[in-house]
Amino acid sequence: MTARQRWTPTPLQLQILERLFDQGIGTPSRQKIKDITKELSQHGQIAEQNAYNWFQNRRARSMRKQHGVGVGSSNNKNGESEVETETLNEKRKRPDGLLALPDGNNNNNLIGTTTTTSPRHEELCFQCPEMRSNLHLLGVHSDPRDEHLVGNLGLSDSYNLYDHV
Amino acid sequence: MTARQRWTPTPLQLQILERLFDQGIGTPSRQKIKDITKELSQHGQIAEQNAYNWFQNRRARSMRKQHGVGVGSSNNKNGESEVETETLNEKRKRPDGLLALPDGNNNNNLIGTTTTTSPRHEELCFQCPEMRSNLHLLGVHSDPRDEHLVGNLGLSDSYNLYDHV
DNA sequence: GAAATATGAATGAACG
DNA sequence: CGTTCATTCATATTTC
Structure with missing residues (x-):
């Protein structure tokens, strides 16, 4: 059984999720989760639990600047609210022009x-x-x-x- | 450029880290991480995130050795005597099947x-x-x-x- | 130099 | 909700 045990959001799903997170403030309501899941299902496999976890993780990751090193950026001691403005942070950064990937x-x-x-x-x-x-x-x-x-x-x-x- | 995209601990740092890990700090608190990072900074470039990741990886790796993955074949590469009797608590079980997506x-x-x-x-x-x-x-x-x-x-x-x- | 391995980093899932 | 575990990914290192 080589099925994926772990849900991996497709780029589209990620896009949608990010957008929702960007405009949403906190934990989406249950109804919202259901709705979001339903929509995301159109773009890939997903369950409500996945969407819920994603939001939880996202939020926890956003609020990881003063509390702990947690997982994420190096160290951000700024007191600015990143919850809505973490756009500046770049997580999935790939090194500079070395993306001439081999075949x-x-x-x-x-x-x-x-x-x-x-x-x-x-x-x-x-x-x-x-x-x-x-x-x-x-x-x-x-x-x-x-x-x-x-x-x-x-x-x-x-x-x-x-x-x- | 072409610098270390990925942090590589110096032998000295590794030594310190291993020693700390051996002391039984399964989950070093954030303050501990900060302290450790401070210490390690004297011996090379390091960020708190690095230390944190190192401990996480170290712990996960140790646990994996004990339990044995048993992926597919009997790929049992035991023989590691490095694993100590730190925290052989019960591994977190995850009942799969819930998100078994159809192929x-x-x-x-x-x-x-x-x-x-x-x-x-x-x-x-x-x-x-x-x-x-x-x-x-x-x-x-x-x-x-x-x-x-x-x-x-x-x-x-x-x-x-x-x-x- | 490519393959295999080791390991740092990212992230989904779960626990308290 | 914050923290931790578990799995995966990407890259540095080793080996052949």
């Missing part, structure tokens, strides 16, 4: 004992699609069915955005 | 030159790890806050209410 060897199966020394390394796996997503309307379904997919996450349904507008 | 959508055609004129292929080729690597190298990791890129991400107006302008 894509599309096989990193390290456990494989076979010597897959395929001499042909013609990169062929790059069909990067447009980043534009047809992510249109997020279903504003007023379906308050309470699914216990992730159990009680302790999410507060305090501000239901749907009711606000 | 139906994992067969991403990388070549993509087929006559698949399907209109929506946004996330078609973004599941395999090898592609992720290539994408990283190419810096295709989408900019989180790129407005025009995210353009019609379709953050529906319901969500925009957080965007208090």
Whole structure:
């Protein structure tokens, strides 16, 4: 069983998540999580728990400047609120113009004992699609069915955005 | 340039780190990390994050040795006497199966030159790890806050209410 | 020099 | 919510 045990968000999903995190402040409500998950499902495999964890991790990572070295940047003792402005931080940085990557060897199966020394390394796996997503309307379904997919996450349904507008 | 993209501890630093690790500090607190980093700074360049990561990796590595991964074949490379009786607590078990994604959508055609004129292929080729690597190298990791890129991400107006302008 | 390995770094998931 | 564990990724190092 070589299935992925760990969810890995696709770039599109990441994009959406980042955007949501950027505009959202804190922990999304449960309904929101469901909604987001539903939308993200259109772009890849995802569960509500994944989205929830992602937001939690994201927030925890954002608030890691004064408390601990935690995981992330080197050391940021600034008192500025990074929660909304961490745009300046660059996490996934790749070194300067050294990205002249060798030809894509599309096989990193390290456990494989076979010597897959395929001499042909013609990169062929790059069909990067447009980043534009047809992510249109997020279903504003007023379906308050309470699914216990992730159990009680302790999410507060305090501000239901749907009711606000 | 071409400097150490990755921190490499000097032998002296490694010595200190190992000694500290041997003392039984399974989880050094942040203050400890700071202190240790201070100490290590006298022997070479280091950041708190480095020390933190080092301890994390060290601990994870030790745990792995004890339990034995048993990936696939009987790839048992035991014989390490370095593992001490530090913290052989019970390993955190994670009952899988919850997020076992079906492999139906994992067969991403990388070549993509087929006559698949399907209109929506946004996330078609973004599941395999090898592609992720290539994408990283190419810096295709989408900019989180790129407005025009995210353009019609379709953050529906319901969500925009957080965007208090 | 390429493959195999060691290991630092990133991150999803879980615990308290 | 903050912290920690576990897994993966990327790169430095070693080996052949």
